[in-house]
Amino acid sequence: MSLQWYPGHMTKARRELAERMPSQDVVIEVLDARLPTSSSNPVITELRGDKPVVRVLTKSDLADPEATKAWIDYFNGLPNVQAFASTTDRPQVTRKRISELCRDLAKHRGKDKAVRALIAGVPNVGKSTLVNTLMNRAVAKVSDKPAVTKEQQAVTLPDGMQLTDTPGLMWPKIEDERRAFRLAFAGSIPDTAIDYYQVGLFNAGVLLERYSALVMARYKLDKRPADPTAMLNEIGRRRGLLLKGGVIDPHKAAELLVHEFRAGMLGRITLEVPPAA
Ligand SMILES: Nc1nc2c(ncn2[C@@H]2O[C@H](COP(=O)(O)OP(=O)(O)OP(=O)(O)O)[C@@H](O)[C@H]2O)c(=O)[nH]1
Ligand SMILES: [Mg+2]
DSSP: OOBOOOOTHHHHHHHHHHHHGGGOSEEEEEEETTOTTTTSOHHHHHHHTTOOEEEEEEOTTTSOHHHHHHHHHHHHTSTTEEEEEOOTTOHHHHHHHHHHHHHHHTGGGOTTSOOEEEEEOSTTSSHHHHHHHHHTSOOSOOOSSSSOOOSOEEEEOTTSOEEEEOOOOOOSOBOOHHHHHHHHHHTSSOGGGSOHHHHHHHHHHHHHHHHHHHHHHHTTOSSOOSSHHHHHHHHHHHHTOBOGGGOBOHHHHHHHHHHHHHTTTTOSOOSOOOOOO
């Protein structure tokens, strides 16, 4: 199964991103710290070319700290890349580090000229939140639903840096269904475009493999479920998610798992590890 979700404004958003890119000194590529591979958009990679990039791993408060550290080390080992894990819990650190990293990567720009940086990423990863953090006030609309920003928005930061927020960008067809399932689990694809059961079932497998202790603690399970189907059934049983006749409803269990994961209620989880060195 491949997933198609490409709202109309994204065609324009892609064109405008391509138009804006050449004038920028640095790209601030925003990735979800819980799924840095799946939340990296190949269209943005292509449009960036070899321009310097700050990869910001957002929502690091929800991600596994060890995995985040591994990701940062991995990205920092790539040419023209600086990585930083952000969380809205520490806005001052974010302001300081982003400013330092952008300035460092844009050295060629000259000291007296304002750095121009473009923020890009898939929907709902926290691009506009980052703009607000850097501005230290709410200038961009933020929501927990994907595809909220529909137009580019240029702002000037207190230190003079010129920053452009852009609409979350997908590509017309996600061929790799594992990627689609992860993006949907994290909330980068709207609930109206996904099947909770499929998304929940796939990610139940990922959680069982790497975070079964967190799953067992959250849903008060005595033993590790044998497989993803059993896990959804156990969640349904523990939470009383039943169909008529008292049969467990695995679809409701999947929906619950999706929402509790997004809210960080299972604990700090990362779905993907960096490629082995
Ligand atoms: N827990 C947590 N949530 C965050 C963090 N940063 C952003 N969010 C939440 O992520 C959601 C999406 O934030 P936005 O800033 O609207 O995301 P966006 O990338 O601009 O989304 P689009 O404009 O739709 O592409 C909101 O509910 C934010 O509150 C973070 O560091 N931690
Ligand atoms: Mg936005």
